[in-house]
Amino acid sequence: AQSVTQLDSQVPVFEEAPVELRCNYSSSVSVYLFWYVQYPNQGLQLLLKYLSGSTLVKGINGFEAEFNKSQTSFHLRKPSVHISDTAEYFCAVSDRDNAGNMLTFGGGTRLMVKP
Amino acid sequence: GAGVSQSPRYKVAKRGQDVALRCDPISGHVSLFWYQQALGQGPEFLTYFQNEAQLDKSGLPSDRFFAERPEGSVSTLKIQRTQQEDSAVYLCASSIGTSNYGYTFGSGTRLTVV
Numbered sequence: 001a002q003s004v005t006q007l008d009s010q011v012p013v014f015e016e017a018p019v020e021l022r023c024n025y026s027s028s029v030s031v032y033l034f035w036y037v038q039y040p041n042q043g044l045q046l047l048l049k050y051l052s053g054s055t056l057v058k059g060i061n062g063f064e065a066e067f068n069k070s071q072t073s074f075h076l077r078k079p080s081v082h083i084s085d086t087a088e089y090f091c092a093v094s095d096r097d098n099a100g101n102m103l104t105f106g107g108g109t110r111l112m113v114k115p
Numbered sequence: 116g117a118g119v120s121q122s123p124r125y126k127v128a129k130r131g132q133d134v135a136l137r138c139d140p141i142s143g144h145v146s147l148f149w150y151q152q153a154l155g156q157g158p159e160f161l162t163y164f165q166n167e168a169q170l171d172k173s174g175l176p177s178d179r180f181f182a183e184r185p186e187g188s189v190s191t192l193k194i195q196r197t198q199q200e201d202s203a204v205y206l207c208a209s210s211i212g213t214s215n216y217g218y219t220f221g222s223g224t225r226l227t228v229v
Contacts, residue, residue, distance in 0.1 A: 004217045006157075006158075010191055012140070019218075021162050028193070032214055032215055034214075034217075036220075041222070042222050043206060043221050043223055044158070044197035044206070044208075044218075044220040046217050046218070048219060049219050079166070081156050090158070092157075094214040101146075101213040101214035101215070102148060102160045102163055102171065102174075102214075103148075103158075103160070103214060103218070104160070105157035105159070106157050107157045108155075108156070108157050
C-alpha cells in the first residue's frame, strides 16, 4: 500500500516569487510519481510525472519536480509564479508493477498567488 | 470526443434516492477509473475497468455503490439509497494504458445529498 503526504494545506505567495510545494510518499514497492493541478470546478490536469531516469522532471507551465529516493520526496517547484497559477495541486503515486496502476493522492495544497 | 465527458455536472438527490453518474471516456482508451473527492480532500480510488472488465472494485465504500462498463466505453456509477456522506465530487479518468501513460480526468459530477 502507498500513502502520500502533502505537508502544506495552503501556500500563499506573492506574484513573481518562487514557490515549493512539498510531497512525501510511503511505499513498499517501486512507484511512479505525479503532480496534478485542479482549477476551480474542473478535473485534474497532469503537470508532470516521474517514471525513471533523470530525477529532475520538467512539466508544463514552467513547473519542475525532483525525485529524491532517499528522502521519499517529490517536491514541486516554480521559480516565478503568476496569478494564473492559483489552484489546488495534488501529488500522487502509483505502483510501478501493478497492472491496474491506480493513483493514490495526497490531500492537496492550495497555492494562492497574490498580486 | 477530445476529452473525458461526465454528466450530469451537478446532481442534488434526496436521501434514500438512487442516482446514476455517467462517464464518456476518450475513444480508444482501455482503462477507466472512478474516484471520489470529498470537499477539501484529494481524490480517492473507487474502481477500475480494463475494457469491459472490472478488475478492481476495492475502493467502493459499500454495496450501495455499483459501477459498470458493459461495452468497454461508456461507464456508469450507480449509488443506491444515497446518504449524506455520499456527497462529493465523483471524477472519472481514462487512459490508453496504465498510469505511466497519464490519465485524462473529466470535470466531475458534484453530488449533493440533502
